[in-house]
Every structure is written in C-alpha cells, then in structure tokens.
Amino acid sequence: MLAKIEELLEQAKLAIDSATSVEVLYEAKVKFLGKQGSFSHLLKEMGKLTPDDRKTIGKRANEVRDILEGKYAVRENLLKDQELNSQLEAQKIDVTLPGVAPERGVLHPLWRVTKEMCEIFSRLGFSVRTGPHIEKDFYNFDALNIPPDHASRDLQDTFYINDGVDRKPGDFSPWLLRTHTSPVQIRSMLTEKPPLRIVSPGGVYRSDSDMSHAPHFHQVEGLLIDQDVSMADLKGTLGFFAREFFGSEVEVRLRPSYFPFVEPGAELDASCPFCKSKGCGMCKGSGWIELGGCGMVHPLVFKQVEMEYPKWNGFAFGMGVDRMAVVKYGVSHIGLLTENDLRFLGQFRP
Ligand SMILES: [Zn+2]
Structure with missing residues (x-):
C-alpha cells in the first residue's frame, strides 16, 4: 500500500x-x-x-x-x-505608434463661396440681410415690377405653396418659394431708411430641372441706394468684386439686357480667369464668363416701396453662387456641388 x-x-x-x-x-x-x-x-x-x-x-x-x-x-x-x-x-499600448487622426469636416464649397462673396462686398460697406424662403407674391413679383401676366409667374417656373383656399383655375396661391433673393431687398427698402448697401445671400427655387438648371440653387444679390448713383458706380463695384474673387487680372464688361426690376439692365461678364481670355472649355471659347445680371433700380420699384425717386436712386445685381463655385474651383459638372459625395467635398480642405 x-x-x-x-x-x-x-x-x-x-x-x-x-x-x-x-x-x-x-x-x-x-x-x-x-x-x-x-x-x-x-x-x-x-x-x-x-x-x-x-x-x-x-x-x-x-x-x-x-x-x-x-x-x-x-x-x-x-x-x-x-x-x-x-x-x-x-x-499593451505602444505609445510610439502614430495616432489615428480624427476626420475633420470642411465648409461646403457653396457656403465657402457665399461667405467669400459677402466678405468682399462687406469691404465696400455692404452688410448682409436675409429673408424667408416662403414668400408672398408681392415681395417676390409685384414690388419688383413683375406684373401678374409675366412669364416667370407661370406654374412651370414657380413653386406655389397650397394655402388651402379654393381658387378659380389659373389663380395661384399668393405663397410661393422665392425665385430669387430680391424680395429681401424689397423688405429692406420698406423697413430701412436710405442710404442702403446690402447683400442678400441664400437658397432660391425654380420649377425647372435639366443639365444646366437645378430646382434649388443659391444666389448673392446686392442693392445700393444713395444719391446720384450711376452705372459707373455699378461697374466699379462689380469690377472690384471680380478682381478680389478671381484675381487682379480679371476685367468685367456689361452687356445690355432686360430684367423687369432694373432700367437700364445688363448682363455681367468677367474675363475668363482660366485662359486669360484666349478661349477655353470653361468660357466656351469666348474668353468671357457670365456671372449674373445687374442694372439701375427701376423707378417703378421705388414707387412700389414708396421711396422718393429720383432723390434716391441706386443699382442692384445678382449672381449665382453655384455658378461662381464652378468657375472659382474649375468644377466640371455643376451637379457635383449638391451630390454630397465626400470624395468631391473632401477636396475643399483649406
Ligand atoms: Zn476661358
């Protein structure tokens, strides 16, 4: 045992x-x-x-x-x-290994361009005004000398808001998505005393959508009301803006055009910053790039807002932010700006 x-x-x-x-x-x-x-x-x-x-x-x-x-x-x-x-x-943690960098956000190119445009105009004494996106037709159309039978009031061009009231066929609700930021200018003319120097940035809506038009896009519009304002002041202001925005070699030109709320009215072109006016794909070979519309504020607009004319007169201009971003950054297709593709947006890191 x-x-x-x-x-x-x-x-x-x-x-x-x-x-x-x-x-x-x-x-x-x-x-x-x-x-x-x-x-x-x-x-x-x-x-x-x-x-x-x-x-x-x-x-x-x-x-x-x-x-x-x-x-x-x-x-x-x-x-x-x-x-x-x-x-x-x-x-065990190896403190000598490189860290994992956190993702940093960037300003959206449209917002970056909007900010830069407003900053340039602020150096000329303009201040920023904003307004509602759902507007009444008075501010969006009537006060801007756009009569009831004007083509831009058509259902094809404007998103009307249903206010629940029964109307005869062909009569529209007075509520709509603003088709431009000009109603902000009307609101300022009605509530503020001249002289005025304002820019109004923001989203606008039009009922069309194709290769070169989106139903929602962005504008920066400007209004200057003072005494003895001339087209030379307008061209000088926009020339200063274009050189600050695109570069000191850029020139601007005004081409006669028609907008109901200005007289005379003009299209604003800048010499192409890509090819130095030699002609390229961005300027479609013309050497000039269309930036927007402008002109001297129409006497009937002064009448609508009951501001004394010609004691006070002034100019207005409007530019598409999306278009400005395309030209500024050489974006090949305008749709990229709103597709929210991070590979595209990530390129705008400062
Ligand atoms: Zn060009």
Missing part, C-alpha cells in the same frame, strides 16, 4: 508540473485529491490494515497530501501570474 501511495505521489506530481493552465491544474487536483479522487479511494482501504500499518501509512498519506497541496498552490500561483501577464501583453 505504501508503494501505491508513492506511485500516486509521482503521478500527481507529474500532472501538477505539466499542467499548462489553471483549468487543467484544477482537473488534476480533482483527479488525485478530490473526494472521488485516487488518493481518497486509497485511504478508504486503510480500514483493512493492522493498527501499526495504519499508523505508518496514515502518517505518510498525510505527508503526501500536504506535499501535493503545497505543490498545487505554488503551481496555481505561477499559472495565474502567467495568464495575467499574457492578458496584459495583449492589451
């Missing part, structure tokens, strides 16, 4: 020493020292022994159990330390 105890001791020592994890070690403990373990089975047979043998063997059995429990405790601590170390190793 003593020999059996020694044999079990050797087997248990080997099992404990070779255990590579706390779980395997615990299994070994259960196998040898547990209630149903080999050692317990052996001790149950002690009853068959003579009292002398029982004394000798019992003493050795206690020694062996103490040896094994001691070994178990030592091995358990070692394995627990190893497991903790390998967990810490896995979580």
Whole structure:
C-alpha cells in the first residue's frame, strides 16, 4: 500500500508540473485529491490494515497530501501570474505608434463661396440681410415690377405653396418659394431708411430641372441706394468684386439686357480667369464668363416701396453662387456641388 501511495505521489506530481493552465491544474487536483479522487479511494482501504500499518501509512498519506497541496498552490500561483501577464501583453499600448487622426469636416464649397462673396462686398460697406424662403407674391413679383401676366409667374417656373383656399383655375396661391433673393431687398427698402448697401445671400427655387438648371440653387444679390448713383458706380463695384474673387487680372464688361426690376439692365461678364481670355472649355471659347445680371433700380420699384425717386436712386445685381463655385474651383459638372459625395467635398480642405 505504501508503494501505491508513492506511485500516486509521482503521478500527481507529474500532472501538477505539466499542467499548462489553471483549468487543467484544477482537473488534476480533482483527479488525485478530490473526494472521488485516487488518493481518497486509497485511504478508504486503510480500514483493512493492522493498527501499526495504519499508523505508518496514515502518517505518510498525510505527508503526501500536504506535499501535493503545497505543490498545487505554488503551481496555481505561477499559472495565474502567467495568464495575467499574457492578458496584459495583449492589451499593451505602444505609445510610439502614430495616432489615428480624427476626420475633420470642411465648409461646403457653396457656403465657402457665399461667405467669400459677402466678405468682399462687406469691404465696400455692404452688410448682409436675409429673408424667408416662403414668400408672398408681392415681395417676390409685384414690388419688383413683375406684373401678374409675366412669364416667370407661370406654374412651370414657380413653386406655389397650397394655402388651402379654393381658387378659380389659373389663380395661384399668393405663397410661393422665392425665385430669387430680391424680395429681401424689397423688405429692406420698406423697413430701412436710405442710404442702403446690402447683400442678400441664400437658397432660391425654380420649377425647372435639366443639365444646366437645378430646382434649388443659391444666389448673392446686392442693392445700393444713395444719391446720384450711376452705372459707373455699378461697374466699379462689380469690377472690384471680380478682381478680389478671381484675381487682379480679371476685367468685367456689361452687356445690355432686360430684367423687369432694373432700367437700364445688363448682363455681367468677367474675363475668363482660366485662359486669360484666349478661349477655353470653361468660357466656351469666348474668353468671357457670365456671372449674373445687374442694372439701375427701376423707378417703378421705388414707387412700389414708396421711396422718393429720383432723390434716391441706386443699382442692384445678382449672381449665382453655384455658378461662381464652378468657375472659382474649375468644377466640371455643376451637379457635383449638391451630390454630397465626400470624395468631391473632401477636396475643399483649406
Ligand atoms: Zn476661358
């Protein structure tokens, strides 16, 4: 029996020493020292022994159990330390590695251009005014000398807002999405005292959509009301703007044109900043790029807002922000500006 105890001791020592994890070690403990373990089975047979043998063997059995429990405790601590170390190793942070840079947002090119345009005009004493996107037809049309039978009032051109009132066919609701930011100028002329120098940036809406037109686009319009204002003042102001915006070599020209709210009216062109007026794809070979419309404020507009004319007179101009962004950044297709493609927008990092 003593020999059996020694044999079990050797087997248990080997099992404990070779255990590579706390779980395997615990299994070994259960196998040898547990209630149903080999050692317990052996001790149950002690009853068959003579009292002398029982004394000798019992003493050795206690020694062996103490040896094994001691070994178990030592091995358990070692394995627990190893497991903790390998967990810490896995979580170790190498502070010398380069960090992960957070994504930085950028201003949308349309907003960037709007801001820059307003900043340039602010250097000439213009201040910014904004107004509602849902307007009444008086501010959007009547006050701007656009009579009820004018083509731009057609359903094809304007988004009317349903106000729930039953009307005869052909009669429209007086509420609409503004087709230009000019109603802001009317609101200023009605509520502020001249002289006035204002720019009105913002979104506008027209009921057409094709390759070169979007139903929603953006404008910056300007209005100057003072005494003895002339076309020369208008051209000087817009020339200053174009040189600040595109570069000092750019020139502007005015071509006679018609807008109901100005007289005389003109189209504003700038010499092409891409080809220096030699002709290229951006200016369609003409050397000139169309920026917008302008002119001297029509006497009938002064009448609508009850401002004394010709004691006060002035000029107005309007430019499309989308168009300005296309020319400024050489964007190949105007639709890119509103597609929200991050590969495109990400190029506008300062
Ligand atoms: Zn060109």
